Amino acid sequence: MTEDKIQKHFMEEFPTEPPVSEPERQYYFIQRAREDLKKMSEAAGRPLTFCVTTFGCQMNARDSEKLVGILEEIGYIEEPDEEKADFVIYNTCTVRENANQRVYGRLGQLGRIKKKNPHMMIALCGCMMQEPEVVEKLKKSYRFVDLIFGTHNIFKFAELLATRMESGDMVIDIWKDTDKIVEDLPSERKYSFKSGVNIMFGCNNFCSYCIVPYVRGRERSRNPRAIIREIERLVADGVVEVMLLGQNVNSYGKTLEEPITFARLLKEIEKIEGLERIRFMTSHPKDLSDELIQVMAESKKICTHLHLPVQSGSTRILEKMNRRYTKEGYLELVRKIRAAVPDISLTTDIIVGFPGETEEDFQETLDVVRQVRYDSAFTFIYSRRTGTPAAVMKDQVPEDVVKDRFNRLLEEVQRISAEMCARYEGTVQRVLVESVNEHDESLMTGRMSGNLLVHFPGDASLIGKFVDVSLDECRGFYYLGKMTEGKTE
Ligand code: 5AD
Ligand code: SF4
Numbered sequence: 001m002t003e004d005k006i007q008k009h010f011m012e013e014f015p016t017e018p019p020v021s022e023p024e025r026q027y028y029f030i031q032r033a034r035e036d037l038k039k040m041s042e043a044a045g046r047p048l049t050f051c052v053t054t055f056g057c058q059m060n061a062r063d064s065e066k067l068v069g070i071l072e073e074i075g076y077i078e079e080p081d082e083e084k085a086d087f088v089i090y091n092t093c094t095v096r097e098n099a100n101q102r103v104y105g106r107l108g109q110l111g112r113i114k115k116k117n118p119h120m121m122i123a124l125c126g127c128m129m130q131e132p133e134v135v136e137k138l139k140k141s142y143r144f145v146d147l148i149f150g151t152h153n154i155f156k157f158a159e160l161l162a163t164r165m166e167s168g169d170m171v172i173d174i175w176k177d178t179d180k181i182v183e184d185l186p187s188e189r190k191y192s193f194k195s196g197v198n199i200m201f202g203c204n205n206f207c208s209y210c211i212v213p214y215v216r217g218r219e220r221s222r223n224p225r226a227i228i229r230e231i232e233r234l235v236a237d238g239v240v241e242v243m244l245l246g247q248n249v250n251s252y253g254k255t256l257e258e259p260i261t262f263a264r265l266l267k268e269i270e271k272i273e274g275l276e277r278i279r280f281m282t283s284h285p286k287d288l289s290d291e292l293i294q295v296m297a298e299s300k301k302i303c304t305h306l307h308l309p310v311q312s313g314s315t316r317i318l319e320k321m322n323r324r325y326t327k328e329g330y331l332e333l334v335r336k337i338r339a340a341v342p343d344i345s346l347t348t349d350i351i352v353g354f355p356g357e358t359e360e361d362f363q364e365t366l367d368v369v370r371q372v373r374y375d376s377a378f379t380f381i382y383s384r385r386t387g388t389p390a391a392v393m394k395d396q397v398p399e400d401v402v403k404d405r406f407n408r409l410l411e412e413v414q415r416i417s418a419e420m421c422a423r424y425e426g427t428v429q430r431v432l433v434e435s436v437n438e439h440d441e442s443l444m445t446g447r448m449s450g451n452l453l454v455h456f457p458g459d460a461s462l463i464g465k466f467v468d469v470s471l472d473e474c475r476g477f478y479y480l481g482k483m484t485e486g487k488t489e
Pocket of ligand 2: 210
């Protein structure tokens with residue numbers, strides 16, 4: 001259909017103009033997509049289903065909950081098996097190159113399935129779509145994709161979907177950046193008792209290896225009142241634990257008209273009655289303030305877990321990474337945090353093989369790992385991302401050298417994290433029961449404040465409740481245990 005025809009069609013079906021303001025405009029398009037879907041379901045002779053597949057980080061997981069909320073509002077039914085769904089959405093990640101390769105591989109497979117299902121649609125969104133080369137490649141070689149949008153206009157999903165349903169053409173809408181934050185759209189939580197809450201979007205740090213600032217745009221903080229209101233609503237709906245999400249939560253609030261610190265925001269959230277646990281990620285070491293450490297030490301609700309990416313232990317490499325702290329500065333920060341919150345669990349991200357990394361630099365990283373003794377660490381092989389300053393740096397490290405360092409690092413990280421995990425053996429811990437164990441239905445899985453998991457006999461009625469569990473046997477990075485009494489609430 002041409003633009004004119006679409007417009008005419010819209011006007012006949014929906015005599016009123018779409019509202020200009022958000023989120024009203026999206027609610028209007030949800031209604032319209034609902035009508036469109038009804039017709040499509042009638043043609044298919046059955047209800048139509050969807051499957052959202054998420055790649056990457058917690059921010060993406062939260063975005064996917066928003067997509068699911070909108071799809072359910074439109075009337076789609078969830079189908080966990082991607083190969084059976086009528087509408088498949090990939091919410092993509094591009095932080096490392098292999099994430100992109102995985103998407104192309106799976107997309108090829110989806111294309112073959114689509115040939116057999118005339119009702120099938122495919123949408124792609126998320127960070128990978130913000131890369132112009134990716135969209136070019138999709139336009140050229142993956143013509144069967146129906147809808148492509150990016151990270152800045154995810155709130156427009158209903159509008160884009162209605163446009164696709166009514167025009168029948170491939171719809172592509174990518175924004176370069178935005179200063180817009182649209183509140184109060186539908187969202188469907190994966191867990192009834194816990195939820196992620198975005199407090200900010202984007203990143204201004206430009207670590208030299210990282211593509212995130214280019215695909216997620218400039219840092220924007222949500223208004224504290226909107227955050228509090230969202231959490232209050234979640235709590236009224238049964239949520240007891242929130243995870244505050246941002247690329248760099250420690251710089252929350254700096255760009256607001258009325259600036260507020262992350263520590264102050266936490267103090268306000270702490271006051272919300274009925275909320276039991278507060279988590280947050282990710283913290284950048286350069287912005288972690290004494291005020292925050294104090295708030296963590298005094299809080300009854302903030303969990304005893306801090307994810308503090310170090311990336312490298314070498315001050316020389318940290319400078320090339322544009323991290324803006326030194327090895328000594330990082331270690332001093334860890335000392336201060338441990339002094340204030342002695343039982344804190346520390347986790348981190350580490351990159352090996354950054355351009356120019358020597359064996360001596362790598363030894364500095366091992367030294368930090370040994371000194372800090374992380375509860376767990378995500379270790380990554382450096383991935384060259386086009387457009388980032390590091391991609392054009394000289395002295396890219398040969399693959400076999402990187403692999404060897406990576407294996408040595410992993411061994412050290414795992415040895416220490418098993419020792420750290422074991423330090424709780426024989427104690428009783430309060431856990432939030434999250435799920436039935438995947439491998440053994442007689443066991444439940446609970447999460448401790450420090451983020452460790454314990455599996456113990458119980459039944460599904462415990463999900464979402466806090467219970468006390470004795471940690472009988474450490475199995476490397478999790479525990480087997482048993483409940484010491486009934487539900488604590
Ligand atoms: N190569 C490897 N790891 C990366 N990360 C970010 N960019 C890259 C890259 N180009 C890692 C960092 C970050 C985590 C989310 O991903 O460790 O903290
Ligand atoms: Fe990437 Fe650095 Fe921003 Fe984290 S802080 S998202 S590593 S640029």
